[in-house]
Amino acid sequence: MSAERFEKKETIDLRKKYIGPSCKIFFSHDPIKIVRAKGQYMYDEKGQRYLDCINNVAHVGHCHPDVVKAGAQQMELLNTNSRFLHDNLVLYAQRLQATLPDKLAVCYFVNSGSEANDLALRLARQYTGHRDIITLENAYHGHVSSLIDISPYKFHQLSDTEQNQFVHVASSPDVYRGKHRADHSDPATAYADEVKDIINKAYKKGGKIAAFIAESLQSCGGQVIPPVGYFQQVAQHVREAGGVFIADEVQVGFGRVGSHFWAFQLQGEDFVPDIVTMGKPIGNGHPMSCVVTTKEVAEAFMSSGMEYFNTFGGNPVSCAIGLAVLDVIEKEDLQGNALRVGQYLTSLLEKQKEKHLLIGDIRGRGLFVGVELVRDRLKLTPATAEAQEVIYRLKEQHILLSADGPHRNVLKFKPPMCFTTEDAELVVEKIDVILTELEEALDLKLNNALTVENESNKRKLLTDENGHSGVLHSKGSRQGSPQQTKQSKRLRT
Amino acid sequence: MSAERFEKKETIDLRKKYIGPSCKIFFSHDPIKIVRAKGQYMYDEKGQRYLDCINNVAHVGHCHPDVVKAGAQQMELLNTNSRFLHDNLVLYAQRLQATLPDKLAVCYFVNSGSEANDLALRLARQYTGHRDIITLENAYHGHVSSLIDISPYKFHQLSDTEQNQFVHVASSPDVYRGKHRADHSDPATAYADEVKDIINKAYKKGGKIAAFIAESLQSCGGQVIPPVGYFQQVAQHVREAGGVFIADEVQVGFGRVGSHFWAFQLQGEDFVPDIVTMGKPIGNGHPMSCVVTTKEVAEAFMSSGMEYFNTFGGNPVSCAIGLAVLDVIEKEDLQGNALRVGQYLTSLLEKQKEKHLLIGDIRGRGLFVGVELVRDRLKLTPATAEAQEVIYRLKEQHILLSADGPHRNVLKFKPPMCFTTEDAELVVEKIDVILTELEEALDLKLNNALTVENESNKRKLLTDENGHSGVLHSKGSRQGSPQQTKQSKRLRT
Structure with missing residues (x-):
């Protein structure tokens, strides 16, 4: 049995035709077609693997x-x-x-x-x-x-x-x-x-x-x-x-x-x-x-x-x-794994907080962890656009994360419970690079308490019922594809 | 893998202990434990087969x-x-x-x-x-x-x-x-x-x-x-x-x-x-x-x-x-089967109506058929107790049927769609015998327009969300087991 029946474009067209438009899709300007999954990994129609940090439903791992x-x-x-x-x-x-x-x-x-x-x-x-x-x-x-x-x-x-x-x-x-x-x-x-x-x-x-x-x-x-x-x-x-x-x-x-x-x-x-x-x-x-x-x-x-x-x-x-x-x-002692890997993930993120001014708060228990991004650690100005940027750039690197909360500025970790310390290292490493670049573009450095105008109003953020709103974008919500748009432009316009 | 883990009594006890008491069971004074099913048949823990006339959910047949x-x-x-x-x-x-x-x-x-x-x-x-x-x-x-x-x-x-x-x-x-x-x-x-x-x-x-x-x-x-x-x-x-x-x-x-x-x-x-x-x-x-x-x-x-x-x-x-x-x-042309077997079932039931005064109305389309039982064809007095009696006696003969409607006097057929003409013959034959005995006990014969006091109030009928209320009895709703209670007593007291 082939896992794929239609070309991706046809799947998209059929979805538009037959499925209620209120049913949103992740990354709607360039959605992901997943055809199989195993453990903490999902695979698209081309065999590309994604590290899944968001699907808490696949609790003991996809397709156990x-x-x-x-x-x-x-x-x-x-x-x-x-x-x-x-x-x-x-x-x-x-x-x-x-x-x-x-x-x-x-x-x-x-x-x-x-x-x-x-x-x-x-x-x-x-x-x-x-x-x-x-x-x-x-x-x-x-x-x-x-x-x-x-x-x-x-x-x-x-x-x-x-x-x-x-x-x-x-x-x-x-x-x-x-x-x-x-x-x-x-x-x-x-x-x-x-x-x-x-x-x-x-x-x-x-x-x-x-x-x-x-x-x-x-x-x-x-x-x-x-x-x-x-x-x-x-x-x-x-x-x-x-x-x-x-x-x-x-x-x-x-x-x-x-x-x-x-x-x-x-x-x-x-x-x-x-x-x-x-x-x-x-x-x-x-x-x-x-x-x-x-x-x-x-x-x-x-x-x-x-x-x-x-x-x-x-x-x-x-x-x-x-x-x-x-x-x-x-x-498989998955509760124990959640405790151990969750603590490790949190400790890695805490180190990032020392390094990145954009990180306002790290909070979590086990494999339920939030990273709240702010423009200003005193005023707590929500770094909504930056959170979306992190999500999008992680997706480009085949890592699925989401952002949520009333300001859509909290990065949410709730992966399958078989998530490993190596997975934690990988995602934090990527976040480190992305935040470094974002902060450079924003001239935001530690101990540099710049307040940057909150751009959350400039980006239309779609809502979400499952806590993944960060990765829900309508076509209109993002100008061009990530590759076409310069990072600094995205953050400063 | 054994299909049965507990003795039936233990299953009943555990159910009483852990499952909300508002969740009713069929034939609660003597419930059925079903361990497997195939097509239009269900099997209890002793291997006894039941003909299923009610499970419209198992549409194309159980465990197809x-x-x-x-x-x-x-x-x-x-x-x-x-x-x-x-x-x-x-x-x-x-x-x-x-x-x-x-x-x-x-x-x-x-x-x-x-x-x-x-x-x-x-x-x-x-x-x-x-x-x-x-x-x-x-x-x-x-x-x-x-x-x-x-x-x-x-x-x-x-x-x-x-x-x-x-x-x-x-x-x-x-x-x-x-x-x-x-x-x-x-x-x-x-x-x-x-x-x-x-x-x-x-x-x-x-x-x-x-x-x-x-x-x-x-x-x-x-x-x-x-x-x-x-x-x-x-x-x-x-x-x-x-x-x-x-x-x-x-x-x-x-x-x-x-x-x-x-x-x-x-x-x-x-x-x-x-x-x-x-x-x-x-x-x-x-x-x-x-x-x-x-x-x-x-x-x-x-x-x-x-x-x-x-x-x-x-x-x-x-x-x-x-x-x-x-x-x-x-x-499997199940829609066609529903039409053919449904028509056959309805025609068999129509013949029963000519024979049994208790049958007030036969109505249905395909494999969705109702038989409304009445004490009096002019006054349409609901034959509620009789409908329950039919359901109970069919169960004793390993046929699952239910009764519903505001007066709980409508026998409901909605079997898996693989139901056959032989199945229809079997159930109608059994209903014929039961109705004959009931009518004898009631001195009800065709053209004998006796009005018999409606006993629906004497039997506490439980309600049902799925249209099977006829087969839901609390312990108190039935005096003794079917074997212990004389039919005439059940209908006349």
Whole structure:
């Protein structure tokens, strides 16, 4: 079987003809056609290899043979809905539960992070009898209607949309650029107190909080790592108001943070969410997702009398694949690898920060790392155009990286978990060269606190639902191809 | 690899422990454990074969080797998101489009019927700038929040839920039991006029219609087949009000109706919806779904500036599987088979109607057939308990059938499309015996117009999101096992 059926140009034309134009493509002026992938590498139609630093969905590595085998064998045997008893479903639920605090004991299997977060809201509302939701600034929780309502990352783009009256937005607990920074004596309390204020204000207007929802580490929001203790305090305030805490682990779960299996565990053992949602990496690309909650929440949901049925959710093939993913994480110690390689990557990047004034902040846990680029380390002027430049030039050198965050100036690392120290060295080395050239063009040198006009408005940046907006360019967003445009021109015009 | 890992009892116990109690199981007092399946047959852990008359998801037959092979091969090669160019995506979109009217040209790939219908509502609202939705009585369109709002089948179960003010419910165009019946001179116009009245009433209150949504044939609603011309007239009224027509083909598409590939085509060539949603059978059990719409709607959606990204939607594995399903439908002439076997099944059932007073109506197209059981052919008293009895006794004889509709008295046939005339003969033969015994117990004989007290209230019937409520029984809903309980006692107490 040939991996390629059409010439690239024809693929592009057919895509334009038949696929919704709202479905964006990476590097749209010169998109990549990928025909196969293995581990942390993807290959285009000419056999060119790309180092993949962004596909957190291919968690245990693209096309892992154990996962492929488990899926293929089960597809051959049985694939049906969960109204029949099947061992894979209960076995997987049991295995998954074993990675979580005891209190989180009841699973619901669905097909996507969006379905998981929507169900989490339904669970929270049914359990509490309340309706209001508190979400974080820049948050993204999914593409179905109910989630766009709670995703400022999305709804802020719509000029003519009124914010849903049941949704309250709290500041992102960003200690680099946010309201309360690293120099604050207790940013966790300061940010949590804001949530408390929101609860009180809502209450005065008759609003009752059903849930606070947050990614355990904000992904699209700019790789934000909340200060330890923040979640505990928020949970206390929310529970006192009769609400629940929903931890969205869709992007960051399954060992990615290295030290723990779940990113919410970074807050400490004294923190347990009421509902956890999982997605992307759970099936290494196979469409599956999960919501786990407490017995109390599950029983309240049941008491409504409304059945929950999901046609594909928890089918034997999905669960076989999910089990294989858990096996590989364990067998290949990918959580340990994330810790080791992540620490190494972070240390390499820290050295770059000493060298490059454009690097404002390095933050991350395991193989979830953000590099925030700024024009000015005091004013924190976002180096948006520079971040895009890095992404584009890395692509030319066959490395896939993305940029995200509200200013699209945070380089995002979230590679397959088999990423190696050599991979880390390679990408950092390339970034070093690119930043050196960019800084020369900008006359930016360490200890030279030039403020350069932020050019972010001159480049139309497209948005992104998966945290890769940095690499999404429409044809109009970039004048000519990278080769045609002089770097200095690109940065100074 | 053994297909069974736990003893059945242990599977049941683990399921109780780890799976949300709102996720119901077939025949919960004695559920079936299925370990493998092939074609139209499923096999339990003891090797007992069941004839499957209900799993429309396993469209081309359970575990079809061509579909399994296509999935396995592509999983081995590449499974990633649609931000990279891939031929499977465009090839599948092209193939799918070829089955549709030219106007329906733009595809969005998602993971479930629920995601598809939610996106359809977003498309409609963005395109029209309106918000209100007209849905049908007893309709079911999915399990995410936005769809429960438009699914009376679901929201009518919630006593404490207010109906969403933007949602209007029109009568089901049911010519057997509905407001306008077969004896009406023009039921299509009568039902469509009601939609027009709803539009006008909404308008007077300031409501503007974004969409009318309906399954092309109502499934959970009781296998309702709208009179020809109804959709055309509804579409005209809705479009005049600035809204669009959404045809939900999640249950009934892909050749099931035999004479056409899509069930909306039964209304005639002059009818083209603005948006079509697809799901269940599209991947023969693999989680995938699709929304197809017009260029105009797609461009309006794009103009909001909000990207649409779906992590798993349209991945190369899903599309490879989708292509294999289309190939098998064609290669094995399954649409033709649905027409032939469906007609044969319907003719066999019609003969049963002549014999059994309990059969009130036979209706269907292709392999989508409903048998409505009534206690009284004039009063149309729903024979709910009897329908459940049929389902249970068929299960004892290793045939899987379900009952649905607002009164849970419609036996539903929607088998894999490889269903044969022999299969049809077998199930009808068994139904004949069961109905004969039931009628004897009830002293119901043809031309004997006994009205028997409707016992539907004496049996607690659980609800169902997939149209199989008839086979969902809680432990408390059935006294003892079928063997322990005398049939006459079951029907008369």
